[in-house]
Amino acid sequence: MAATTGPTRSMQTFKLLPELFGDPGMAEIFSAERTVLAWLRVEAALARAQAEAGVIGEADAEAIAEACVLRTIDLDRLWREAVNVGYPILPLVRMIAAALPDGPNGRVHYGATTQDIMDSGLALQMGEALGRIETLLHAFGDALARLVEEHADTVIAARTHAQQAVPTTFGAKMAVLLAEVTRQRARVRAAARRVSVVSLFGAGGTSAALGAQAAQIRKGMALRLGLSTTEVPWHVARDGVAEFGVVCAGVAATAARFAREIVDLSRTEVGEVREAGGHHRGASSTMPQKANPIGCEAIIGMSGTAGALGSALFRAMEAGHERAAGEWQVEWYVVPQLAELGAGALATAADVAGGLRVFPEAMRGNLDAEGGLIMAEAYMMRLASALGREQAHDLVYQAAHEARAGGRTLADTLRELAGPAELAVLGELPLPPESYIGDAESVCEAALAAWRSEESEDE
Numbered sequence: 001m002a003a004t005t006g007p008t009r010s011m012q013t014f015k016l017l018p019e020l021f022g023d024p025g026m027a028e029i030f031s032a033e034r035t036v037l038a039w040l041r042v043e044a045a046l047a048r049a050q051a052e053a054g055v056i057g058e059a060d061a062e063a064i065a066e067a068c069v070l071r072t073i074d075l076d077r078l079w080r081e082a083v084n085v086g087y088p089i090l091p092l093v094r095m096i097a098a099a100l101p102d103g104p105n106g107r108v109h110y111g112a113t114t115q116d117i118m119d120s121g122l123a124l125q126m127g128e129a130l131g132r133i134e135t136l137l138h139a140f141g142d143a144l145a146r147l148v149e150e151h152a153d154t155v156i157a158a159r160t161h162a163q164q165a166v167p168t169t170f171g172a173k174m175a176v177l178l179a180e181v182t183r184q185r186a187r188v189r190a191a192a193r194r195v196s197v198v199s200l201f202g203a204g205g206t207s208a209a210l211g212a213q214a215a216q217i218r219k220g221m222a223l224r225l226g227l228s229t230t231e232v233p234w235h236v237a238r239d240g241v242a243e244f245g246v247v248c249a250g251v252a253a254t255a256a257r258f259a260r261e262i263v264d265l266s267r268t269e270v271g272e273v274r275e276a277g278g279h280h281r282g283a284s285s286t287m288p289q290k291a292n293p294i295g296c297e298a299i300i301g302m303s304g305t306a307g308a309l310g311s312a313l314f315r316a317m318e319a320g321h322e323r324a325a326g327e328w329q330v331e332w333y334v335v336p337q338l339a340e341l342g343a344g345a346l347a348t349a350a351d352v353a354g355g356l357r358v359f360p361e362a363m364r365g366n367l368d369a370e371g372g373l374i375m376a377e378a379y380m381m382r383l384a385s386a387l388g389r390e391q392a393h394d395l396v397y398q399a400a401h402e403a404r405a406g407g408r409t410l411a412d413t414l415r416e417l418a419g420p421a422e423l424a425v426l427g428e429l430p431l432p433p434e435s436y437i438g439d440a441e442s443v444c445e446a447a448l449a450a451w452r453s454e455e456s457e458d459e
Helices: 016-021 024-029 032-052 058-067 075-085 089-098 114-150 170-195 208-225 239-265 294-310 312-316 327-355 360-366 373-387 389-406 410-417 420-426 440-458
Strands: 155-160 163-169
Touching: 016 294, 016 327, 024 114, 024 327, 032 058, 032 075, 032 089, 032 114, 032 208, 075 089, 089 114, 114 170, 114 208, 114 239, 114 327, 114 440, 155 170, 155 360, 163 170, 163 373, 163 440, 170 239, 170 440, 239 294, 239 312, 239 327, 294 312, 294 327, 312 327, 373 389, 373 410, 373 420, 389 410
Parallel strands: none
Antiparallel strands: 155 163
């Protein structure tokens, strides 16, 4: 038997991850009150646009708009009655109409359908949410930019397959992330334009109930809401909503890549960076020495969840005919969660990056962890000019193998294996890691320039 009562506010599921690390600004955008307010804004804009087109009277439209306020709506009753209907707009409209005298009470929701109101409200929320995401990306990017600038020449081991590879700089490592954040911001802006679109096409997408003035009403409604208009319905075309979800999951994944880097570099055996300290920050209930990277752990958790939830929106895109039969409801749960997770991951990432402690001495010490093996490519490339790349590779490979087996330095082993001609090409040994960072500093400059160029577009 179908339920006849809806959940009360006290029965809402407690969500520990966003409770601890979520973004209050995003939570507000998708709160129950703001969701209902978005629907009310749409109903008010519809009435005013219809008055402008001559479909209803000006006085009726103003009366309707004045009634489209939160105090008109009994939220507990709204959710209770929505369970029976299946959707909240019918009881919403009845409450608006009940607050009006005869005349305007018969003009509320005139010619619209439930999904017109909910989708237009969702467009408002998605646009605002992406604005919030962009603000959080801005804070994260600025924190990364400071790390890039401060550590452009701080030498660290580049790692491939989780093993030391060649020298780079910590600034260059962060520059790659900064460039990713710069690209993500461009994606957020583009998505915001695409999802901020009005929906007003009636029951089957033909606008038949709106009559000959349908396009004019739709345009007027969009203008009042700050949305774009369209001549093609999107009741079942959910690619825009899916794009919103992909963007939210994508920015969370970028934050998680940063977080994973910090987790790995803060391992006890590595110790090159650490999250900001503080009394009991990251503490263990049983191991007094622990200072866990709790911010990064939260980011990785939010990103992993967002990635899994995002896939549900591709199922929502399967909606058939002119109205979904269950696929639409996927969005009701997933879209707010994705927004909350993406924002929480970014806000936490900005906090971690802003307070990150960097230890150049540990970075420099780790470069010598294997007796200079990190300089193998540098030696090979010097020898290649005289021996050719293959022969140079084989000589350095043998030296690296013997150095590792004997617990010796690569430079000492090369001195024994190389002939006079090869030693002359190699020059003074060992080569310092600082001599083989290539374009690391120019990478930093390029990433900073691109970020600042994006910044200037905002001014």
